[in-house]
Amino acid sequence: MADTAVHADEHVDHGGHYSSTGLSNNKLAMWMFLGSECLLFGGLISTYMLYRGRHSENLGPDQVWDIPFTSASSFVLLMSSLTMVLAVSSAVRDDDRNTKVWLSVTALLGALFVAGQVYEFTTFYREGLGFTTSLFSSSFYTLTGFHGVHVSVGIIMLMSLVGMISKNKVVGDKKETVELFGLYWHFVDVVWILIFTLVYLIPA
Amino acid sequence: MSTVTEQHNTHGDDHADHGLTDLGYIKIAIFLAVITAVEVVFSYTQDQLGAAFLPGLLILMAVKFFMVLLYFMHLKFDSKLFSLMFYIGLVLAVGCYAVFLATLHFFQS
Numbered sequence: 410m411a412d413t414a415v416h417a418d419e420h421v422d423h424g425g426h427y428s429s430t431g432l433s434n435n436k437l438a439m440w441m442f443l444g445s446e447c448l449l450f451g452g453l454i455s456t457y458m459l460y461r462g463r464h465s466e467n468l469g470p471d472q473v474w475d476i477p478f479t480s481a482s483s484f485v486l487l488m489s490s491l492t493m494v495l496a497v498s499s500a501v502r503d504d505d506r507n508t509k510v511w512l513s514v515t516a517l518l519g520a521l522f523v524a525g526q527v528y529e530f531t532t533f534y535r536e537g538l539g540f541t542t543s544l545f546s547s548s549f550y551t552l553t554g555f556h557g558v559h560v561s562v563g564i565i566m567l568m569s570l571v572g573m574i575s576k577n578k579v580v581g582d583k584k585e586t587v588e589l590f591g592l593y594w595h596f597v598d599v600v601w602i603l604i605f606t607l608v609y610l611i612p613a
Numbered sequence: 614m615s616t617v618t619e620q621h622n623t624h625g626d627d628h629a630d631h632g633l634t635d636l637g638y639i640k641i642a643i644f645l646a647v648i649t650a651v652e653v654v655f656s657y658t659q660d661q662l663g664a665a666f667l668p669g670l671l672i673l674m675a676v677k678f679f680m681v682l683l684y685f686m687h688l689k690f691d692s693k694l695f696s697l698m699f700y701i702g703l704v705l706a707v708g709c710y711a712v713f714l715a716t717l718h719f720f721q722s
Contacts, residue, residue: 430692430694432692432694432695436695437694437695437698440695440698440699441698441702443698443699443702444698444699444700444701444702444703444705445702446702447699447702447703447705447706448702448705448706448709450706451706451707451709451710452706452710454710455710455713455714458714458719459714459717459719476653476656476657477653480649480650480653483649484646484649487642487645487646487649488642488646490642490681490685491638491639491641491642491685493685494638494685495635495638498635498638588687591685591686592686595681595682595685595686596686598681598685599678599681599682599686602674602677602678602681603674603678605649605652606652606670606671606673606674607674609656610652610653610655610656610670611667611670612656612659
């Protein structure tokens with residue numbers, strides 16, 4: 410018990426909240442949140458899989474998908490995971506300048522991905538694939554739209570973090586804060602890995 | 614792995630070892646990019662691949678998924694409790710929706 414108290418006290422100086430196991434409560438909560446997000450995206454992906462065949466003859470996945478374009482978008486998001494992990498690595502080294510640079514590059518790549526998604530949605534809409542056109546289109550826009558919102562929220566979080574680091578207003582352990590943002594960003598990438606294969610590459 | 618560093622800090626066991634060097638992360642990213650390219654090639658050659666197409670694609674997807682999870686998200690180097698928190702959600706989601714899809718005869722079509 411005494412050991413636990415001493416162990417917990419060791420972490421007070423770093424500004425974070427640690428459980429009796431020595432693990433960060435914030436990080437534990439983030440992993441629990443990401444676990445719960447699996448259920449959200451699992452539901453959306455399952456619904457899409459169920460309804461992907463429910464469309465008119467000329468407006469199905471095989472007719473509207475632009476695989477080279479989506480592959481390029483996937484590559485951009487994948488590379489944003491690399492820049493994010495480099496930001497975390499810089500934060501661990503207390504290198505604020507590089508942390509801000511890599512976080513900004515990550516946000517930029519994320520914005521590029523979202524721009525690609527907006528372009529893709531616009532193209533599909535012009536081809537006649539609206540949200541209520543078919544069960545396929547509804548489930549597709551809901552799934553990829555939810556993912557896009559997650560990326561957009563991530564971009565806002567990243568830019569806020571860059572601002573907070575610049576003004577030295579990060580409360581608590583800065584390294585851990587960057588790491589938590591990184592976990593969220595990587596999860597968004599992981600979900601896209603599933604969407605890219607299950608939605609785009611496997612034919613309906 | 615030779616690229617594993619010994620970046621220890623004083624913030625507790627949860628992020629005592631951050632795993633790879635920057636070069637190691639770049640190598641992982643290149644590997645992931647190559648797998649993505651192979652996946653795209655798979656989608657264009659599904660007729661030639663035949664029955665190997667779907668399992669091959671799913672295996673490549675799983676490799677990418679776990680590479681990001683284990684290395685970029687540091688689950689390989691972090692406390693097992695973090696892994697447990699995430700895998701509970703993942704297993705619950707996969708199990709729950711597999712039953713959901715099976716109930717609606719998805720796998721028979």
